[in-house]
Amino acid sequence: MSEFAKEEKALFDAMVSYKVPEIEKAVEESRKAGMPATAIIDGLGAGMTEVGVLFERGKLFLPHVLSAAAGMKKAMEVLEPELLTNGEKGTEKRSVVMGTVEGDVHDIGKSICSTMLQCAGFDVHDLGRDVPKASFVNEVKGGCTYCGMSALMTTTMTVQKEVIELLKEAGLRDKTTVMIGGAPVTQAYADKIGADIYGESASETVSKAKIIGV
Ligand code: B12
Numbered sequence: 001m002s003e004f005a006k007e008e009k010a011l012f013d014a015m016v017s018y019k020v021p022e023i024e025k026a027v028e029e030s031r032k033a034g035m036p037a038t039a040i041i042d043g044l045g046a047g048m049t050e051v052g053v054l055f056e057r058g059k060l061f062l063p064h065v066l067s068a069a070a071g072m073k074k075a076m077e078v079l080e081p082e083l084l085t086n087g088e089k090g091t092e093k094r095s096v097v098m099g100t101v102e103g104d105v106h107d108i109g110k111s112i113c114s115t116m117l118q119c120a121g122f123d124v125h126d127l128g129r130d131v132p133k134a135s136f137v138n139e140v141k142g143g144c145t146y147c148g149m150s151a152l153m154t155t156t157m158t159v160q161k162e163v164i165e166l167l168k169e170a171g172l173r174d175k176t177t178v179m180i181g182g183a184p185v186t187q188a189y190a191d192k193i194g195a196d197i198y199g200e201s202a203s204e205t206v207s208k209a210k211i212i213g214v
Contacts, residue, residue, distance in 0.1 A: 015047025023071030037079040083119040093123040096146035097139035099131035101159035106152035116202040148179040161193040
């Protein structure tokens with residue numbers, strides 16, 4: 001059992017309550033208990049995933065999801081300075097372009113991954129959401145050696161494959177480590193479209209990016 005099991009549960013429960021003050025309180029309590037910021041983010045992320053499940057089952061509605069997302073955003077704002085000062089300082093920063101693909105506005109999970117990568121010492125160019133395919137390619141041309149794409153819908157995950165094709169056409173595929181993620185994405189899909197890294201969570205993304213990379 002984790003040293004911070006009590007705090008993990010409190011963070012999870014606060015997210016599921018979708019109430020911003022509850023989320024802020026759980027974050028504050030966890031910090032007081034000495035829980036590392038990355039672990040707090042993982043705890044909140046697990047709660048946000050549960051919010052997604054409850055939404056799908058019709059147990060929560062859109063305003064609840066948006067409120068939970070607002071709580072997550074506030075928590076990230078509070079934790080970010082701590083994460084950045086604790087960040088590992090690599091001798092040479094590896095640049096990553098991150099974005100949610102064209103046609104898709106879901107950006108909570110992508111933003112968590114961006115922050116965690118930044119904290120691990122990567123130079124992150126986060127283009128936001130609904131990012132045109134060409135913008136990923138342009139960032140790679142500009143020097144990013146990692147291309148991270150998030151897709152939360154079965155209708156938009158195909159765009160990840162299309163960007164890989166564009167990278168190939170531009171002769172950049174071999175110079176790029178392609179990372180993909182988002183709820184409908186799987187390792188099998190990553191293998192099928194020829195991505196280098198599949199990240200199920202932000203922490204998994206960071207540990208894989210540290211090992212695998214051009
Ligand atoms: C929150 C949410 C919204 C919010 C988004 C707010 C925001 N700023 O992001 C709002 C309300 C705006 C929204 C809108 C819509 N949504 Co919505 N939404 C969700 C919900 C409930 C949760 C998503 C989420 O934030 N999860 C929590 C985060 C922490 O998890 P995550 O994103 O998976 O990220 C983790 C990993 O996947 C990974 N990861 C993520 N990105 C990346 C990237 C890389 C490179 C790597 C390596 C790893 C990685 O690490 C992350 C951290 O651990 C999901 C349900 C679900 N189960 O996913 C539906 C869901 C994704 N939405 C859905 C739909 C249909 C829509 C709408 C079309 C609804 C509508 N009819 O208008 C619109 C989309 C419009 C558009 N063009 O994009 C469907 C998609 C169905 C499908 N086709 O596949 C879902 C599955 C709900 C459902 N069952 O119906 N939504």
